[in-house]
Amino acid sequence: MRDHAPPPEEWEGSVLALQRRRRLLPRIALAAAALLTAETALVVATSGQAVALPAKKTQAPARPESGKGPRSAADIPSAKVAARLSGRRVEALSERTETSTTWVKRTAA
Structure with a gap:
């Protein structure tokens, strides 16, 4: 040992x-x-090239829209009323499917 x-x-x-x-x-x-x-x-x-700086928040120019109001409504009758009041087309959500949408124009009868 x-x-x-x-x-x-x-x-x-x-x-x-x-x-x-x-x-x-x-x-x-x-x-x-x-x-x-x-x-x-x-x-x-x-x-100054090794760091990616966060992009400044820019706001997209707002599209001029005729009137204010909802862009969609629950069913066709409420979409007709909303379209007349807002002055623009409104989508009827009850008629929406996987492949299509239904829009109600402001001049709809």
Whole structure:
């Protein structure tokens, strides 16, 4: 039985080598993260091309519509009334199918 620690070349795969790696790897990872952060900040500051800035909110120009009011109604009679009052066409939701929609014009009788 040995009374002293083995020389370092015999440590490979031993508990001591594993403990040393466990202490060293987080430090390396932290240093790499800090280096990448600093490099990213430098690239952004000098070129301005590394970051996509959020687009400014632009409002689409409003389409001129004749009158205000609902764009849809529950059934045909209420769609007729809404179309006459608003002055524009109104969709009758009760007549909507998977492939078609029914619109009531403001001049509907």
